[in-house]
Amino acid sequence: MKRPGLLLLLLLFVPAAYVLGLLLRSTSTELSWEQPVRVLGTSTPVAVRAVNPHGVRDFTAILRQGGKQYIVFQRSEPAKRWAWLRRSEMPRSYQFEAGSRLAPGVTDGKAELVVEAVSNDFLARRSQLVQAVEIQTKPPSLLVDDMQVVVTQGGTGAVAFSVSGYWTEAGVRLGPHEFRSFQNPTAKDASRRITLFAVPHDLGAGEKPIVFARNPTGAQVLAPVPHQLIRKRFRSREFNLSSSFLNKVVSELDPRGTGDLLQRFRRINQEMRQANNRTLYELRSKTADRPLFQGPFLPLAKSAPQAQFCDYRKYKYQGQVIDEQVHLGFDLASTQQAEVPAGNHGQVIFAGWLGIYGNAIVLDHGLGVQSLYAHLSQIQVKVGDLVNRGQIIGRSGSSGLAGGDHLHFGVQVDGVAVNPLEWWDPAWLEKRILSRYR
Ligand SMILES: [Zn+2]
Structure with missing residues (x-):
């Protein structure tokens, strides 16, 4: 009599243990927006990340407004309620469009976007993510x-x-x-x-x-x-490098570098130049939303241009071209350690060391217009200072990638270098810029 009893017990116990196992192993779904969703138009792309080791059986996106709801997206998979699942499903991304085209009753104003996921396992737990949104269907x-x-x-x-x-x-x-x-x-x-x-x-x-x-x-x-x-054709210029210049540049800008002199110079002229130009580009975010400049920019007093905007430079050493770069400013030479005036009214947004530009100052003049003063021997302003047109902000020098004492002057518009010649020209400024908004 003992044996059939044990068998019966086993027959009951095994399925019960199986169900208990399924129960205990059931999970819920972690839902998150892949990009913030605040505003929906007629048909706005939305992406939702769903993490569930057992996968998602049903995924639904609903737009709710004023007590009404509209299903804008649905995706289902075969149920695996009784399957003994391995926890192996990868996170999933659901991409769909939500907006008034898919929910014809919604009007411009406040609404709610709801996404729901049902776990693909025994308990089929329901998870929800709710986001307040604004419906805006009037296109720009x-x-x-x-x-x-x-x-x-x-x-x-x-x-x-x-x-x-x-x-x-x-x-x-x-x-x-x-x-x-x-x-x-x-x-x-x-x-x-x-x-x-x-x-x-x-x-x-x-x-x-x-x-x-x-x-x-x-x-x-x-x-x-x-x-x-x-269209404009820019000049080509040869730039002859001497050993003493290379030594000066390398020991100042890359004192612990490895490789031979030319390799070290090329790294400075290429990689460091690129990184420094990136820094200048990123300063675009620090601009006033109104013009601070008044009238044309001032050049360095009694100076002669040595290099122009967009000179295509071939760097030569011992008769060989070893590098090529574009010069994105004007080089102005005056006397040694000449006083450098602010080109226009503005605010100091950078004052310090900037690699190939040496000691440098960047002024913001508003509307994305910014000016650069490089290779200085002295900086007489600090970040945040408001400066007037013509105010002395530093002294010229030869810090950074510079052979002799000069001022490298640059202008950039929303981070992109432009020809300073225009900004020195009162007629151009009046006709091409100021008359556009006066
Ligand atoms: Zn220069």
Whole structure:
């Protein structure tokens, strides 16, 4: 009589243990937004990450507004409720579109986006993620000032436009760059905009400036800029390197470097130059949203230009070309340790050591316009200082990648180097920049 009893017990125990195991092993799903979701338009891309070692059986996205709800996305998989699962499922990304096109009853205003996931295991636990959103279906629209914008390769242009509808970002796109817009300084509201943009010296054939406006729902509108582009050929210059110059540069900029003199020089001229230019580019975020500059920029007094904007330099050593670079500023030589004036009214946003530029100062003049003073022997200002046009901010020198005492002066617009010649010219400034927003 003992044996059948034991068998019965086993027959009952094994399935019970199996179910208990399934129960204990059941998990829930961790849900998160892959990008923040705040605003939805007619059809806005949304991505949700779901982590569940047993996978997700049902995934649903619902838009809720005023007591009504609309399913905007659904995905199901065969149920594995009774399967003894290994915890091996990789995290999943659900990508779908949410907005008024998929929820015809919603109107502009507040709503909720809800995503739900059901675990693909015995307990089928339901997990939820709720996000308050704003429905905004009015697309941005643009009206570009029809006055022709005349620009020169390597120079600066300004375009005025109005933007309406729902927009959060607007500006000008040219080549690989995007230039922000600012409220027109003479306008009473933010819909009237002005963008200063650089025409890159290496602008590709067929590239044209385009005004854009967009919002976080994914809606974007583009408009052409009526313009005339004057192509410019830049100079080629040979730059002869002496051993004493190489030694000076290497011991100052790379004292613990390895390799021979030329290898060390090339690293400075290439990698360090690139890193320093990156720092200058990133200073674009530190700009005033109104013009601080007034009138044309001041050059260094009684100085002679030694190098121009966009000189294509061939670096030669013992008759061999060992490197090539583009010179993105103006080199002005005066007397030794000459007083360096601020080119215009502005604020100091960088003052210190900047690799190949040596002791350097960068001033912000607002609307993305910034000026650089490099190779200084003395810095007489600090970050945050407000300076006036003509105020002495330092003294010229030969720190960094410089052979003799001179001032390297550069201008950049939203991080992109432009030809300073234009900014010294009162007629150009009035006609091409100031008249656009006055
Ligand atoms: Zn220079």
